[in-house]
Amino acid sequence: MTNQESPSAQARPGLPSVSAVTEVTRFTTTAGHAAAGAGRLALGAVTGLLRGRPPGTSDVAHEVRRTFEHLGPTYVKLGQLIASSPGVFGNTMADEFETLLDRVRPADPALVRQVFVEELGAEPEAVFAQFDPVPIASASIAQVHTATLASGEEVVVKIQRPGIADRLAPDVAILERLAGLVEMSEYGRMLSARHVVEDFADGLGSELDFRNEAATMAEWFECLQPGPFGDRVRVPRVYGELTTARVLTMERIHATRIDDVRAVRAAGHDGVALCRNLLLSLLDSAFHGGLFHGDLHAGNVLVDDQGKLVMLDFGIVGRFDARTRRILRQLVVDLIVKQDYDAAGRAIFLLGAVHNPGSTAQGGADIEKVAAPLSATDMASMSYTDLGRRLAAVAKAHDARLPRELVLVGKQLLYVEKYMKLLAPRWKAISDREIYGYMAGIMKEAERDRRGRRPASDTTKS
Ligand SMILES: Nc1ncnc2c1ncn2[C@@H]1O[C@H](COP(=O)(O)OP(=O)(O)OP(=O)(O)O)[C@@H](O)[C@H]1O
Numbered sequence: 001m002t003n004q005e006s007p008s009a010q011a012r013p014g015l016p017s018v019s020a021v022t023e024v025t026r027f028t029t030t031a032g033h034a035a036a037g038a039g040r041l042a043l044g045a046v047t048g049l050l051r052g053r054p055p056g057t058s059d060v061a062h063e064v065r066r067t068f069e070h071l072g073p074t075y076v077k078l079g080q081l082i083a084s085s086p087g088v089f090g091n092t093m094a095d096e097f098e099t100l101l102d103r104v105r106p107a108d109p110a111l112v113r114q115v116f117v118e119e120l121g122a123e124p125e126a127v128f129a130q131f132d133p134v135p136i137a138s139a140s141i142a143q144v145h146t147a148t149l150a151s152g153e154e155v156v157v158k159i160q161r162p163g164i165a166d167r168l169a170p171d172v173a174i175l176e177r178l179a180g181l182v183e184m185s186e187y188g189r190m191l192s193a194r195h196v197v198e199d200f201a202d203g204l205g206s207e208l209d210f211r212n213e214a215a216t217m218a219e220w221f222e223c224l225q226p227g228p229f230g231d232r233v234r235v236p237r238v239y240g241e242l243t244t245a246r247v248l249t250m251e252r253i254h255a256t257r258i259d260d261v262r263a264v265r266a267a268g269h270d271g272v273a274l275c276r277n278l279l280l281s282l283l284d285s286a287f288h289g290g291l292f293h294g295d296l297h298a299g300n301v302l303v304d305d306q307g308k309l310v311m312l313d314f315g316i317v318g319r320f321d322a323r324t325r326r327i328l329r330q331l332v333v334d335l336i337v338k339q340d341y342d343a344a345g346r347a348i349f350l351l352g353a354v355h356n357p358g359s360t361a362q363g364g365a366d367i368e369k370v371a372a373p374l375s376a377t378d379m380a381s382m383s384y385t386d387l388g389r390r391l392a393a394v395a396k397a398h399d400a401r402l403p404r405e406l407v408l409v410g411k412q413l414l415y416v417e418k419y420m421k422l423l424a425p426r427w428k429a430i431s432d433r434e435i436y437g438y439m440a441g442i443m444k445e446a447e448r449d450r451r452g453r454r455p456a457s458d459t460t461k462s
Helices: 018-030 036-050 058-071 073-083 091-101 109-120 164-182 186-190 193-207 210-224 261-266 271-289 322-337 341-350 360-376 384-397 404-423 433-450
Strands: 142-148 154-160 247-251 291-293 301-303 309-311 317-319
Touching: 058 073, 058 091, 073 091, 073 164, 109 154, 109 247, 164 193, 193 210, 210 247, 210 271, 210 291, 261 271, 261 404, 271 291, 271 309, 271 322, 271 404, 271 433, 291 404, 317 404, 322 341, 322 433
Parallel strands: none
Antiparallel strands: 142 154, 154 247, 291 317, 301 309
16 A cells, blocks of 8 residues: 555554654654555554554544554564454454464465475475365465375465565564654563564564464474363374474364354354363463463454364464463462462562562552452453553552463463353353362462472473
């Protein structure tokens, strides 16, 4: 989209002030981004969103979505978060951004083919018995083609978008500057926007090498196997000999997206069981495996015909070392079970989130104000947006910045919240027997940690 095609930001209701847009645009131009003109509307909208004024009309949402798509992978990822968080960004935006989950405009077919040949040394038709040049899905980093092996097995071939590494570098420069602006807000400061962008940049190299993704898929699956949820999840089988830095060949999964409520119900799956399994596998991989999926948007969470969750796209993951896991276990017990908010304040301090020494004394009382009302509610009906606002106020008072991994877990909980509202709106997670049992187990481990014994279920080392 050219700038002339873009509607003027001033003319649209619900968009941020002209000065905010100009301010952000100045940064995009300084960073030398090729699409800086087209970025004005998108970044203006982001500024509006951060100020709590999301575009409310569908035509504005449509323009912003098109601009995000045009601007490339980083903005597509941001758009995927918007699509999956109607509670934060509103239904109009979430619905419009839906296509960014897996229906982004495909890249030039000749260039895609060139990537494949550079990686595997032959044309796709020479490698596979059948290869479909029209992708079945196309998202931020890659597009996905179906193929059949000579043995007859159906596979998908994930091919990296051509030239993506070159497009990401200027995006990061813009995001770094934008993060500086975002940190002027309470929310942005608490979420350590600059650290999030730094980590994002650090992680890009790894995400762009699909061999890392293949290894992480196996590691994630293995880390859940010792626990009770290992047989409720799946990852596609990877074909190592047909996988390189920019091509990932794996088993083709025939399954339903978790947010396709009608299809999930028609297949006879239990919405409560699916949400419970997703939540518990997230908690168990984080608490015990030390490795959790960091991008649970609906394009990446499928339900197979057995009712198992099939997780795709391990490009973004979070990791907790053994010490952090111990502190988190203690934090859960202090907050949810004992409601000992002073101890919770100390745990948050230990996580490195609080930078203002001496602030922990008041911390317990402040945490109580945020956490106490939660014990009377449940996860499905709780508003994470309200919770976020209350947390931001406390964080401001204590100069707290959440570690990147906690921000990432929080983002996954927003996704889980969305699926709960769709599939199990009346389910009370807090009084669910299995979740209660799981939490009781965490409590016992925290007690063992406290006595200095290493819990048997700690499956990874720090
Ligand atoms: N093994 C598979 N079987 C069937 N479909 C798949 C498989 N892997 C990926 N897909 C489809 O391709 C889409 C994009 O794949 P993937 O999420 O791995 O790409 P990406 O570019 O890394 O995406 P993202 O923007 O989420 O990071 C998925 O949402 C899914 O629809």
